[in-house]
Amino acid sequence: MPRPLVIGLAGQPNVGKSTVFSILTGLTAEVGNWPGRTIERREGSARIGGREFHVVDLPGTYSLTSNSEEERIAREFILRERPDVIIMLADAAALERNLYLLAELLLLPIPVVLGVNMVDVARREGVEFDAHVLEAALGLPVVPMVASRNEGVAELLQAAAAVADGQRDYAPDRPEIAAAHREVYEEVCTLVAGAVPEGVPDSWVALKLLEGDREVTERAAEWLAPEPRARVQALLREHEDAVLDVAGARYEWIGRMVRAAVRRPKLGQVSFTDRFDRIATHPGWGLALLLGVFALVFWVTFSVAGPVQGWLEEGVVARVATGLGALLGGAPAWVQGLVIDGLLAGAGIVVTFVPILFVFYLALGFLEDTGYQSRMAYVMDRFMHGIGLHGKSFLPLFLGFGCNVPAVMGSRVIESRPARLLTIMLAPFVPCSARLLVLAFLVPLFFPAFPTLVAWSLVVANLLVLVLIGVLLDRFVFRRERLAFVMEMPLYHLPNPRTILVYAATNVWTFIKRAATIIVVVSMVIWVLVSYPGAGVDDSYLAMFGRSLEPVGSLLGLDWRLIVATLSSFVAKENSIAALGIIFGSEGESLGQTLAMVITPAAALSFLVVNMLFVPCVATVAAIRAETRSWGWTLASAGLMLASALLFGLLVYRLALLFGLGGAGA
C-alpha cells in the first residue's frame, strides 16, 4: 500500500478552510500545537476512493512573509515537512485579494491546486468567475466550490491527488519581477546559489531578500560567506525600493489572471453607479442634488416626526407633570420644582425629541448605507473645480461632513505647516452631522410654520461660507500645494432596512442614555440657578450671570436666556434645548408656543446661527490639540469659532431686522 498523500491546506482567514478540513477528516482530526508555538495545529486523515490522505490545516495567512507567527509556521511547514501537494482555498468574491497568497505559494517547490470557495456568495453579489479560463491562465487545477454544502470538495481532492501523482498537467504561470529590478534579482540569485540549505529554492531566498524579509535576511547572513554577504548587503541597500516591485509584480500577475476569468457586476450595480454618479458627482447637478437631499432629509424629519413630538409634549409630558404635581402635593415646594420644572421641563423636553432624532437618523443611515454619503464631500470638491479652483486644496475640509474630527486629522495630507494649521482652524466650520442634529431640534421650536425652509437655508448659508473660505484658501494659501489624496467611492447599493434601523436605534439609545445622565444633571443645575435666590426667574442667579453678558448678546438679539442656553451647549449640544425648556417652561404653554411669543424671529435666527458656529465639540477640540500640538492654536481655534459665531450672529440679526423680522411671533 502506498504511503498516504500529505496535503497542506492553505488560505487566507475565513475562506472556508476549517469547513473543508472537517469534511475531509471528520472524526480523525487531532489538535495539537505547532512545535514550540502556541498556535493550534490540526491534522487528520481521509480515505477516499481507496486512497489514504493526511491533511494538515495551516494557519490562515494573507501572504508568506515573516511578519507574523502564522506566516512563518505556514512557510516552514511547506519547506521543512514538504507535503506532496498544497490545496489553497480562495474566496470567489475576493480573488483579487486572495491570489496574493497563491503568487507566494507558487515560488515554493510544492505543487498547488486552487479551490475557489463560496461561489454561492460571489454569485449572490453578482461576481461571476470562469474556472476554466482561470485554470488556463494559472496553469494549475482550479475547482469551484461551495464547501458549506459539500460541493466541489471531492473534486478538489481528486485534482490534488492527480497533480501529486503527475497525472495532470501542472505548468503554473508565475509572477515575474519587474524589469527595473530583474538584474539585481538575478545577481542576488547567483550570490546565494549553493549557500542556501537543501530544499530551499535560491530564487525564493533572493526574492525574500529583496522584499526585506527579516527572517530570511538573518538566516542568509549565516549561510553566506563574508564576501558574497557583503555584496548582497550592498545590493539590498542600494535597491531598497525593490520591495514594492516584488509585491507590485504579484498584483500585475493577479490582474492578468483575473482579467478574463472574473466578471464583476457590470450590468446592474456598476452601471448604475456609473450612471448615477454622472449626476451625483457632476459639478452642477451634483450640488443641486446635494442641496435637494438636505432639504428632503429635513422635510421628512419635520413632517413625519414633528407631529409625534408635539403629541408627546402635550399629551405625555404635560400629563405626567399634572400627575406628578398631584403625587407630590405634600412635598416641599423645592422638590416639586426640581422634579417638575427642572427635570421634566429640561430632560423631559429633550426626550420628546426622540421621534425627530429617530427619523433624522433613519435618513442619515439611508444616505450612508446607499453609499451616497461618501459623494457629498466629493461633490463639494467638484463644485470647487467647477468654479475654477484646481488642485484638491480643499478636500480635507470636506471630510468633516460627518464629523469634524476627521477633517482635522485629514489636514495631515498638507505638507506645509501654515497651510495645515489654517485648514485645522477652518475644519469646525464644516456642518457636521451633530450640528445638523441640533438644527433639526431647534428649528421647529422657533419656526413651526416652515422649519424645512429655515433649516435648509441655514445649511446652505453654512456651505456658502465654506465655499468662500475655499476660494480664499486656494487663492492665497494653497497656490502651489499638491495633495496626495484619494477618496473611497463605494458602489451604490440597495440599502438594508435592518442596518439602517439598527443604526438609528443605536444612536437614539445612546442619546437617551445621555439624556438620563449629563442632561439630567445639567437640567437640575440650571433649575437651581434659575430658582434661587427665589424672587422669580428674572432675578435668579442665572439671570444675573446672563445679564452680565447681555451688553454683547443684545447686539445680536440674544437676551440672557438665549445666552445661557448657548453657553450650556458647550458641555453637550443638546443642553441648549434642555436649558430653553427649563427657562421658558414656567409659562404653562408648550415650549414652542412660549418661544414663538417671547423670541422674535430675528433673535431666533441669530440664536441658531450662533449655535451652529459656536465652539466645537470636545472631541474636535481634543483633535485640534493633538494635531497642532499646541494649546495656543487650540485656543485660537476656539476663539475663532466664538468670534465668527458672534460676527455672523450679528450679521444675520441685523439683516433680519432690516427685513422686518424683529416683531413678536414667528
Add this chain to the structure above:
Amino acid sequence: MLKQVLVTIASGRVGNTQELAAALGTSPAMVEAMVGELEQRGLLERVGDCGDACAGCPVESACGPAVRGSAWMLTAAGRRYAAH
C-alpha cells in the same frame, strides 16, 4: 503596479478610487486590494479615522462608522517611494 498606485496618487491627478482604477487601466477591485496592501505596508494611511479622538465625545453617537475614514493619503514613507 503598486508603485504606479503611489505615483498616481502623489501626482494629484485622481480624486477617487474609481478614477485611480481608470488611470491604471485596472478594476476597482484590484485597486481596493492594492490600496489595502499599501496600507498594510505603511505607505498609505487612512485619513479621517477619528482614532481615539472620538472616544468620549458627547456627540459621538452622531457619527456613523462610514463617515469615518473615507480617504487615503501617502505616508512619509509612501511619498519617498513615489518619488524614487
